[in-house]
Amino acid sequence: MSDAADPLALAARAGLPAEFLYLRDELPRDRWTGLHEVAAHWLQMHASFRNHQAHMNALVARWRADDDLSALHRQLTPALQAFLQHLDGHHRVESGHYFPMMRGVEPRIAAGLDLLDRDHDAVHAHLEALFRSGLAFHRAVSGSAPDARDHAARLADTLAAAGPPLARHLDDEEDIVIPLIQLRGLPQG
Template sequence: MTDLIPIRTTDMPAEMTALLHAYPRDAWAANPHFAKSTREWMRAHEKFRVLSDHLHAQTTGFLDRGVDPDGFADHLGRYGTALVRNLHGHHHFEDRSFFPELSAADPRFDVGLEILEKDHAALDQVLENFSRTGSRVIKLVQLDETAAREEAGILETQTRAIRAFLDRHLGDEEDLAVPVILHHALRG
């Protein structure tokens, strides 16, 4: 799985979690600096997790013959496109606006932001491969259902790995960014 999807296996450097100890995750919601914009940013992360789970479940259902091929192709086109477009837009915003804001507030965490930006570059390749495989599956559903199921086997591996990638990346991103936001009272 990880040979198809380059999931970062190294933890964030310990110094990148310095503020996380002062602002633990279970206390974020009660913090007066946990602004609406931060909640919305985290809601977007949850939507990415849900979409990737949904795409994986649909792909598994298609492989198990529990999901209608035409319905699967429609779902894959609609929700796969939504996942790819929204992730690209979200990461573009983070790289161009959000991360520079965090860096300006607390440059101690630039190393962590660089790691997250490298994740974004790796995810771009992952999403390109997923889009290519998904497009082939959608076309093959109409042409050769057996071949579509074979290709969907690759897609199943990709959707499972995308979720693992997102779990790792989004969790690290939240654990780095939210404490900086709370500590410096940003985005209020």
């Protein structure tokens, strides 16, 4: 089934289906206090991704307002590189370590974890597009190419396109993972 035909595809969904939310229904967001250290760290990581994305969006907005291409390059290039590395590493740890562990702790949520793994693939496609667009922008500015502003605009558009699916994924992942950790725990060792 193509992503366009899959109502659970990251680009298509507006939230998780009810069958994946039974743990969150038991522990709604407004009761996420006194969290297990792993759950608290998870939320901190997600907050850092949201803040990093907001920072990059602010840099783009500033560039659109003042047209200072060199300032955009100087500030956005390292910010983008750090964001891409941080998010890719985070997803690798989730998919390679935490999700398999969580499947054992709460087998009923395996389909939800599978969906989050598929989300990682969709998000990775956006990360790849951001990397390619960021590299093209860097090369254009470094080489004083006459179309450097066009590359900046394409990077800005690619960044804007990545925002909504990443936000959807972060919210949905929290709705599965945080209650799971709080209510079922994680294996020791």
